[in-house]
Amino acid sequence: xxxxxxxxxxxxxxxxxxxxxxxxxxxxxxxxxxxxxxxxxxxxxxxxxxxxxxxxxxxxxxxxxxxxxxxxxxxxxxxxxxxxxxxxxxxxxxxxxxxxxxxxxxxxxxxxxxxxxxxxxxxxxxxxxxxxxxxxxxxxxxxxxxxxxxxxxxxxxxxxxxxxxxxxxxxxxxxxxxxxxxxxxxxxxxxxxxxxxxxxxxxxxxxxxxxxxxxxxxxxxxxxxxxxxxxxxxxxxxxxxxxxxxxxxx
Amino acid sequence: xxxxxxxxxxxxxxxxxxxxxxxxxxxxxxxxxxxxxxxxxxxxxxxxxxxxxxxxxxxxxxxxxxxxxxxxxxxxxxxxxxxxxxxxxxxxxxxxxxxxxxxxxxxxxxxxxxxxxxxxxxxxxxxxxxxxxxxxxxxxxxxxxxxxxxxxxxxxxxxxxxxxxxxxxxxxxxxxxxxxxxxxxxxxxxxxxxxxxxxxxxxxxxxxxxxxxxxxxxxxxxxxxxxxxxxxxxxxxxxxxxxxxxxxxxxxxxxxxxxxxxxxxxxxxxxxxxxxxxxxxxxxxxxxxxxxxxxxxxxxxxxxxxxxxxxxxxxxxxxxxxxxxxxxxxxxxxxxxxxxxxxxxxxxxxxxxxxxxxxxxxxxxxxxxxxxxxxxxxxxxxxxxxxxxxxxxxxxxxxxxxxxxxxxxxxxx
Ligand SMILES: Nc1ncnc2c1ncn2[C@@H]1O[C@H](COP(=O)(O)OP(=O)(O)OP(=O)(O)O)[C@@H](O)[C@H]1O
Ligand SMILES: [Mg+2]
Numbered sequence: 001x002x003x004x005x006x007x008x009x010x011x012x013x014x015x016x017x018x019x020x021x022x023x024x025x026x027x028x029x030x031x032x033x034x035x036x037x038x039x040x041x042x043x044x045x046x047x048x049x050x051x052x053x054x055x056x057x058x059x060x061x062x063x064x065x066x067x068x069x070x071x072x073x074x075x076x077x078x079x080x081x082x083x084x085x086x087x088x089x090x091x092x093x094x095x096x097x098x099x100x101x102x103x104x105x106x107x108x109x110x111x112x113x114x115x116x117x118x119x120x121x122x123x124x125x126x127x128x129x130x131x132x133x134x135x136x137x138x139x140x141x142x143x144x145x146x147x148x149x150x151x152x153x154x155x156x157x158x159x160x161x162x163x164x165x166x167x168x169x170x171x172x173x174x175x176x177x178x179x180x181x182x183x184x185x186x187x188x189x190x191x192x193x194x195x196x197x198x199x200x201x202x203x204x205x206x207x208x209x210x211x212x213x214x215x216x217x218x219x220x221x222x223x224x225x226x227x228x229x230x231x232x233x234x235x236x237x238x239x240x241x242x243x244x245x246x247x248x249x250x
Numbered sequence: 251x252x253x254x255x256x257x258x259x260x261x262x263x264x265x266x267x268x269x270x271x272x273x274x275x276x277x278x279x280x281x282x283x284x285x286x287x288x289x290x291x292x293x294x295x296x297x298x299x300x301x302x303x304x305x306x307x308x309x310x311x312x313x314x315x316x317x318x319x320x321x322x323x324x325x326x327x328x329x330x331x332x333x334x335x336x337x338x339x340x341x342x343x344x345x346x347x348x349x350x351x352x353x354x355x356x357x358x359x360x361x362x363x364x365x366x367x368x369x370x371x372x373x374x375x376x377x378x379x380x381x382x383x384x385x386x387x388x389x390x391x392x393x394x395x396x397x398x399x400x401x402x403x404x405x406x407x408x409x410x411x412x413x414x415x416x417x418x419x420x421x422x423x424x425x426x427x428x429x430x431x432x433x434x435x436x437x438x439x440x441x442x443x444x445x446x447x448x449x450x451x452x453x454x455x456x457x458x459x460x461x462x463x464x465x466x467x468x469x470x471x472x473x474x475x476x477x478x479x480x481x482x483x484x485x486x487x488x489x490x491x492x493x494x495x496x497x498x499x500x501x502x503x504x505x506x507x508x509x510x511x512x513x514x515x516x517x518x519x520x521x522x523x524x525x526x527x528x529x530x531x532x533x534x535x536x537x538x539x540x541x542x543x544x545x546x547x548x549x550x551x552x553x554x555x556x557x558x559x560x561x562x563x564x565x566x567x568x569x570x571x572x573x574x575x576x577x578x579x580x581x582x583x584x585x586x587x588x589x590x591x592x593x594x595x596x597x598x599x600x601x602x603x604x605x606x607x608x609x610x611x612x613x614x615x616x617x618x619x620x621x622x623x624x625x626x627x628x629x630x631x632x633x634x635x636x637x638x639x640x641x642x643x644x645x646x647x648x649x650x651x652x653x654x655x656x657x658x659x660x661x662x663x
Binding site for chain 2: 050051052053054073074075077078079083084086089090092093094095100103104107108111143160164
């Protein structure tokens, strides 16, 4: 079943065109990896899909579950099952992590016609889900991401994914900043959340993550377009040869 | 109304005959000499005074109404309720607290005259309060009062707008400690309140002062506080201005004794066409004192929020340490925030740090929250609460914090 169809997507920021015709198709049950040089547009693609207000869509279309994604404001996209784990998770001083997680969880539950959880019930749930990323529950009492280390922020993103149960999760460099043990833990966590009903897009620079979460497809982005798609062996090839050979053909 | 008429009107009450009549007379003389302030006066130019000329306010009489104070109760506190400026024994609870009395004061309290109306002689509305106040709560502490002292001023609905007066005198003997919660509320019809709280802290005394102004939507509120600290005393103040159509709070703190310590927190939340103004003045008169001030304004709609934070370090106040931070959140392009730090430093041996920021809600934070399914209004509320929380959460009275959060929510729909 087609979950996401990106057709000829163009987007710009402050008048600078960044995405210059992206095509991408993702079915439920699949795992995709997107690789590419710094500045090639991977995070821009992720944020455009999530609805970041700084980016203007200048062409193409995106269907999510057959629905025009750009008709939905960011919060609706989250409610219909799109999730972005940020490359740079935002610190929100003064907002308690547990209160934020509960609010997010309950809004999404309500939009799916399910019951909200009261603080006590939610506490039980979050303490259960937090095991997925082996995070210390003490992080629940702190402000959202405030003063979290790079790796702690990434775990907090995956905790949110575990709670919100998205159909499509885009993990933008979730592996960057994780130590070797944490990478294994977080990757196992992500694997435990996989099913034939959801799909995962991993933006990464490193083969190592792909050893844990094995992709069905690997895409290479360059200058705002996907210039090559292959299977998991493409990632190995990139590790060996770099990107130059692709840029030449593109 | 012309200014002269405003002043004459406010001074027209029948002379009060009580233990304070001489002091009242002196206050009246000063008020007349000061005259009614003008829009161009330095002290008032940021808000103007037009609102005071629009209405005539009749002096409130003693009412037979018993207002509901449900929702204001602080469990375990000892409560002094004033209704339209008059002490209301039935709503109050002073059981077992001999340290607290409510005037009109009898002869035996004459000794307290020594502490009465000791400053703000340049502030005409403070002098009008001294002239006209009806009842005065006075809290005299030796040692420690464990219970929170909660002074609640309620205005009741009237056919014609009334003005009422609130007054409190808090005297802490050496090393005494108490927590004072001062609170104002009223209906959504027009009325006016003029209040004065004087606190005198003896050596090593410790006063925690929480002031919550949640007047009704049409209210004009003119509040004052004058706090003097002796050697080694400690004053910790949190002042919140949430309600009223026009509100002004003048808070003055005098470091009179060496090594005294002050923490002043303040929050203004203004929405729609509200005007809210906080003027603080911290005077360092003795060496080795510390003051730490943190003020925040949040302005939405087409409101105006003003913070004027004056710090004066006198010649002999060597080794003074002051910090002031003023952080401001502008939620709408039609709202206005004036935040003005003013330092007057008259010696070299001081450490003075101050900073001011003016910002909007952070777009990245909003997007992050919305990307997790929160509506924009929810995300905004969460961030505004977070901004206010730094002030509100320093209050350790949980029932009060909860009800304040609700008030803030209510103001932001
Ligand atoms: N707000 C912005 N203003 C100006 N330029 C921007 C903005 N956002 C992105 N860009 C530019 O768009 C290009 C693509 O950025 P993007 O963050 O999508 O790259 P990326 O592929 O995720 O890179 P990396 O691997 O380093 O994370 C970069 O050249 C970047 O500088
Ligand atoms: Mg990136």
